[in-house]
Amino acid sequence: MCTSIAIQADNQDLFWGRTMDFPFDPFKPSADSKIIAYPQNYELQGLQQNWTTKYAFAGVSVNDSLFFNDGINSAGIVGDAQFLEEATWSDKKSLQQRQLQPIIGEEVVAYVLSNFGSLAEIKTAFQHLGQIYVPYPDWEQADTGVTTPIPMHYTFFDTQGRSLILEPVRNGAFKIYDGIGVMTNSPEYPWHLDNLRNYVQLTNHNLGYNQLTPQLKIKQIESGSGLLGLPGDYTAPSRFVRATFLSKFLQPFKRDQGISQLFNVFKAVAVPKGIEHETAQSAEFDYTGYWSGYDVSQRTLFVQPEDCPTLTKFTLKADLTEKTTKNISHQLLAH
Numbered sequence: 001m002c003t004s005i006a007i008q009a010d011n012q013d014l015f016w017g018r019t020m021d022f023p024f025d026p027f028k029p030s031a032d033s034k035i036i037a038y039p040q041n042y043e044l045q046g047l048q049q050n051w052t053t054k055y056a057f058a059g060v061s062v063n064d065s066l067f068f069n070d071g072i073n074s075a076g077i078v079g080d081a082q083f084l085e086e087a088t089w090s091d092k093k094s095l096q097q098r099q100l101q102p103i104i105g106e107e108v109v110a111y112v113l114s115n116f117g118s119l120a121e122i123k124t125a126f127q128h129l130g131q132i133y134v135p136y137p138d139w140e141q142a143d144t145g146v147t148t149p150i151p152m153h154y155t156f157f158d159t160q161g162r163s164l165i166l167e168p169v170r171n172g173a174f175k176i177y178d179g180i181g182v183m184t185n186s187p188e189y190p191w192h193l194d195n196l197r198n199y200v201q202l203t204n205h206n207l208g209y210n211q212l213t214p215q216l217k218i219k220q221i222e223s224g225s226g227l228l229g230l231p232g233d234y235t236a237p238s239r240f241v242r243a244t245f246l247s248k249f250l251q252p253f254k255r256d257q258g259i260s261q262l263f264n265v266f267k268a269v270a271v272p273k274g275i276e277h278e279t280a281q282s283a284e285f286d287y288t289g290y291w292s293g294y295d296v297s298q299r300t301l302f303v304q305p306e307d308c309p310t311l312t313k314f315t316l317k318a319d320l321t322e323k324t325t326k327n328i329s330h331q332l333l334a335h
Contacts, residue, residue: 001276001286002082003239003269004070005247006157006181007262009255014161015262017293018070018080021271023278024144026062026069026289027305027328031142033069033290034327035303035312036061039320040074044114046107047136057113058316060292060303064325065138068109070292072301072316075117078294079156081109085186087151089133090172100130100173106139108154108166119164122156123176130172145284155183159296165189182243185236192240199241202227204249234276239269259302262293273306290328303328 001021008014020026026033037058038044044051046066059071070080087105095102103111116122136148154166163179167188177189184192203226209219230245231238246265253261270288277285293302299316305328312328 001185001234001236001271002080003243003266004080004082004155004183005243005262005265005269006161006163007247007250007258007265008161009258010252011255012161013255013258014078014157014159014296015258015293016078016157016296017262017266017291018082019266019270019288020060020069020290020292021286021288022083022144022146023284023286024146024289025306027330028143030063031144032063033060034064034325035059035301035314036064036068036326037314037316037320037324038114039322042323044110046111047104047134048102048132051111051114053114055114055117056316056318056320057110058299058301058314058324059109059113060290060301060328063138063142065106065136066110067106067136067139068113070294071109071113072294072296072299073113073117074299074316074318076159076296076299077113077116077118077122077156078296079109079112079154081105081152081154082183083185084151084153084167084169084188086169086188087131087153087167088169088171089131089149092132095130095132095172098130098173099128101128102132103129104134104136105131105149105152105168106136108152112154112156119156119158119162122164122166126166126174126176129174131168131174132172153183153189155179157296180244182240182247184240184243187237192237195237196241196244199229199245202230202245204245234269234271242268255297258295259293263291263304266291266293305330308332 004018055073057073072078165177207225
């Protein structure tokens with residue numbers, strides 16, 4: 001479970017963020033999530049292949065591995081990986097027969113951010129790639145209770161606010177869609193778009209009243225009647241609907257308000273601890289382990305862990321020359 005949302009300031013600068021929702025603490029020692037940045041022309045050692053970065057990139061990594069939950073590169077491409085039940089994989093032989101190069105799902109975010117400077121390049125490349133079924137040791141060692149390979153889909157944006165959705169649902173091969181600025185989890189992306197048709201009545205202004213008959217005038221209660229029917233639960237379809245309408249209804253804002261406005265939208269989809277137990281008897285539950293927000297034009301990310309409102313800030317510098325690591329703060333800072 002996760003949600004990602006993009007919004008744009010009145011000068012069109014893009015602000016993008018995501019919640020990381022899973023039934024474990026992403027910062028426990030065995031998972032050790034932190035901000036990691038790699039420079040351009042740096043050799044990365046993947047699980048089954050090595051490659052040299054064409055672009056510097058930074059994001060939130062698990063266990064100092066190439067499994068990046070989310071990140072941004074020096075060209076302004078930003079994106080993430082999220083859970084998708086319908087995801088598929090294939091074996092090497094099947095991929096070769098279809099002339100597809102194998103890629104490991106857990107390394108997709110790092111691969112994209114280190115290799116591509118435009119959505120067009122990503123789209124072209126992923127027409128010739130397919131997910132291979134391989135367990136990912138760095139995640140297995142994180143003791144998350146979630147086995148690998150993890151079923152996921154992937155979303156990427158450019159600085160103009162355009163986006164691509166990559167869903168590996170064709171026996172490992174990818175279906176590729178243009179995005180609308182919002183993503184959650186299952187079902188597949190086209191289903192979410194169709195589901196929005198059930199909410200065409202939603203608006204960002206009060207309805208006032210309904211003159212049902214000449215004798216019966218039904219007045220709204222206080223304010224907010226334009227969003228009557230907006231789903232309030234935490235299923236992926238409901239979060240998709242909620243994120244879509246709230247992000248599109250935002251009041252225009254200046255770029256210096258971007259991160260705060262982005263954070264405010266995410267308040268409606270962040271999952272508190274304890275409200276999504278796996279079963280009635282289970283002690284396990286999904287919750288938002290962290291929120292990350294990206295000021296894309298400034299190549300800057302902010303990360304807030306579940307246990308602390310403090311934001312950890314990191315800016316990807318154009319002159320980065322070495323791998324850089326930054327721990328995410330869990331210390332409450334107040335003035």
